[in-house]
Structure formats: C-alpha cells, structure tokens
Amino acid sequence: QHHRCQAPDNAVFDPSLLNYTDGKLRLMAELRQGIEQNQLLLYVQPQIELKQRQLLAFEVLVRWQHPRLGLLSPEDFLETAEELGVIYSLTEWVLQHAVASLAALKREFPAMKLAVNLSSKDLLQDELVDYLQALLLEYQVKPASLVLELTERVLTDDPVRALTMLQRLKNLGVELVLDDFGTGFSSLFYLRQLPISHVKIDCSFINDLHKSDTHIAIAGAIIDIARNLGLGVVAEGIEEELVEQKLVRMGCTRGQGFYYSRPFELAGLEPWLRQWHHSSGQAGPLSPE
Ligand code: C2E
Ligand code: MG
Ligand code: MG
C-alpha cells in the first residue's frame, strides 16, 4: 500500500507469501468462505469536530479473523480481493452490517452516522445502487446517516462511468466523501465534478504535520482548494495535540486519528458512546435522546 496509515501490524501474517499465485488463490477461497461464515469483523473510529470536540461520525474499518492466520488487517487481503474479484461480496457484507448497526442505534443515537469505505472496483458493479437502496429500506435507515468513502482511484478505469455511478449513489441520499486525498493523481478538473461533500486529507501528510514544512504546504493547499470548491475537509491520522492545533489554525474543522481514539470493535460502540457523553458532558450532534 502507498501509505502508512493502517491498523498496527499483527505480525502473524506475512503478506509477501501472496506473491505466489497459489497463496493468493487459496487466501481468496478462504475469504469467500470466511465472508459466508461471518469471519469478518468491523472496527470503528470516531470522527471529531476539532474546535468543540464534538462527535460527528464513525468510520467503519474491516478486519478478518482468519481461522489459521489470526486477525488480518485490510492491507493483508484487500488488494488481492480486488484483483481476484472477491471485493464486492466483502463490500455487501460490510454495508449490510453497517446499515444493521445504524438501525440498532437509531433510537438512542438518532444522529449517528457511519462511514463505509468502498473499493474503486465496486463502482463497476451496477447492482450496488439497488442493493444499497433495498438495504436502507429494509432496515428503515435514513440514507443521510450513511457516508461512503471513495478514493480517486474510482476515476482510473472509466471516469465517465464512475461519475454516473457516483451520481446514482448520491441520488439515494447518502453522503459521498473522497478518501486519501493527495496521494492519487488528483485531477482538480474531476474534483469539481464529483458529487462529494468532503475530502479527507491522507494520513501520510497529517501524522508528522508539525515536523514537516512540505506536509504543511500540501495540507494547506488541500484545505484551500476544498474550501474554494465549497467542500469540507477531514484530516485523518491525527496522533498529537500539536497537529490538531496546527490544523485548526489552518482552517481544518474535522479530524480523525489515534489522538482521539484507535479503531475499536463495533460491538463496543454503545458503551463507548455512553462513556464519551458521560466524560465529556457534551451535547454533540451524536448526543443520546
Ligand atoms: P482509510 O479508509 O484511509 O482508513 C484510515 C486508516 O488509517 C485505517 O487503517 C485506520 O486504522 C488508520 N488510522 C486511523 N487513525 C490513524 C492515526 O492516527 N495514525 C495512523 N498511522 N493510522 C491511523 P486500516 O483500518 O488498516 O484500513 C486501511 C485501509 O483499508 C483504509 O484506509 C481503507 O482504504 C481500507 N479499508 C478498510 N476497511 C475497508 C472496507 O470495509 N472496505 C474497503 N473497500 N476498504 C476498506
Ligand atoms: Mg476511509
Ligand atoms: Mg484514508
């Protein structure tokens, strides 16, 4: 992967094994089975409004509890899943569990939002829109409580087709966000045409922002461009208070990172939320009823 922002390494699994076609094929056969047997696990990480320290949403991050290899992070299997056509099954699994969680949480936390990552390959899957629409209807979940995170890679194969798909998703009422901004071949021409509400500045510029003039310049430019296009900005990978302070001065209003919380299991979300509201005593957008 091109950036350093990921779950701490579990050190059990050696992805270099996957250079061998046999290893990849085996892993993907196992993944297909693992999806059916619910071996996937969802983690969540809060997104924060920086100035007031209000909770805005949670990003959903997939893991795979592999029976033999232990807990695998996305870097260990997502690329291969994209390459070998298993990714869309995974996406449906993640979407279904995210929407089910929104349904379970909506009474106590009606303003709850979950952000799900999509693979660029998912946009080649025409049934995605119908699948998502049916899911939201089935669980009676407001489309606006679901955010979809996409990267610029959606535009590599067939930009026109991708834009059409994005517009169809947008028309469902879900929110779209551009992830990992600054790492791809960011075409500012397309940026303007994407039906997105926010861009997320990639972790690799944010982690060491306080120590790197280059990264300050890049993050600053992204913030300015986004603002001028009427888009919101989220900084991901905030690990230190100094970085937060710097970002606030630069005009960035939202952030995510280990400084606020490491990703944790979705099953722990409700107690986490009660604890957050208890200790901060804050009436954020995610306040309980
Ligand atoms: P992402 O969407 O850019 O997610 C942010 C990654 O940065 C996550 O890694 C998160 O754990 C990590 N991170 C968060 N805060 C910090 C921080 O302060 N410092 C550092 N160093 N890292 C931080 P994770 O969970 O390993 O996910 C990696 C990537 O895998 C994600 O990047 C996303 O592109 C992909 N991914 C995760 N879940 C899914 C999924 O359900 N579907 C798809 N298609 N992709 C997913
Ligand atoms: Mg993301
Ligand atoms: Mg990202």
Ligand code: MG
């Ligand atoms: Mg990513």
